[in-house]
């Protein structure tokens with residue numbers, strides 16, 4: 304069997320282990336310590352954000368962001384529909400209701416026009432949304448100028464879900480640094496990883512220090528254990544933060560490697576009938592966390608994203624359909640949703656291709672050779688059918 308090619312696997316540099324060894328040597332094996340502080344500084348510097356709290360996951364970061372903004376049971380929170388379920392689950396943890404908004408076609412992220420319609424409609428229904436969660440999907444920045452203008456007009460805070468977008472830039476600003484709060488993820492499949500982990504970033508010191516307090520079991524300042532809030536155990540361990548510090552040293556390299564994967568796919572696949580890519584609008588810079596294609600079966604001699612996925616699977620190559628929109632998920636389908644058909648079509652026709660920064664040129668050629676082979680065979684078949692009809 305051919306060597307397995309993964310969608311997006313962890314890629315350690317050379318310094319991570321030294322940081323972890325230092326953790327063992329100093330016995331700082333705890334959910335705090337010098338590497339936690341160091342990793343927070345590294346992230347603040349990189350994103351140009353004043354304050355960072357590193358946490359046990361991106362999901363925990365979103366949960367704390369919603370709590371910091373005062374979201375409570377019965378509230379409504381607007382969330383991009385085209386995303387991973389972790390963008391929406393923390394809304395449900397709080398007993399609040401997610402209101403889903405569909406995507407636009409240039410970035411596949413939250414459609415600003417539809418966002419405004421949703422806000423107006425929710426206000427008319429009697430409830431002003433408490434927060435807006437746009438997502439920078441697959442590393443592509445959302446239309447933040449438009450989204451921020453609407454959010455500011457209605458005075459609703461924005462939490463940017465930048466879990467997939469560390470190293471992506473929107474008009475010279477780091478993704479995650481534009482809204483009131485931003486969240487990052489260092490899960491095993493993300494552009495850099497600490498095995499599992501996340502961060503909450505903001506220029507608002509009070510929001511971050513309160514979140515850090517809640518994440519550390521909400522211990523009041525007292526020699527005994529005293530609590531006046533419900534707390535969480537959401538902090539990142541010093542061991543994981545050590546890995547994160549090492550990964551920060553190679554982040555720019557990882558972005559360059561992922562962007563090179565994307566260029567290979569564009570060079571090898573964009574002439575195939577019905578295959579298209581999502582390109583960066585002017586001023587947008589994507590880390591290309593995952594390279595994705597759309598396959599239009601009306602133009603591709605009947606080839607679908609599913610025939611491609613199965614052909615790759617037969618060759619021991621992992622690929623995956625795009626995120627299934629939240630408004631179509633059994634667990635969320637009864638929630639209010641403002642849809643325009645874009646995310647549903649993306650889900651039907653889109654495929655994520657292997658995108659790890661550790662893929663070799665030979666790996667990338669294996670992927671594109673399988674796909675090109677499939678299209679060549681379909682073309683021969685299509686012309687045979689055509690001749691037999693003569």
Ligand SMILES: *Cc1c(COP(=O)(O)O)cnc(C)c1O
Nearest residue numbers: 360361362387389390466488490
């Ligand atoms: C990965 C991811 C998250 C959750 O991050 P975890 O660290 O895995 O909890 C949230 N939103 C999006 C869009 C993600 O891709």
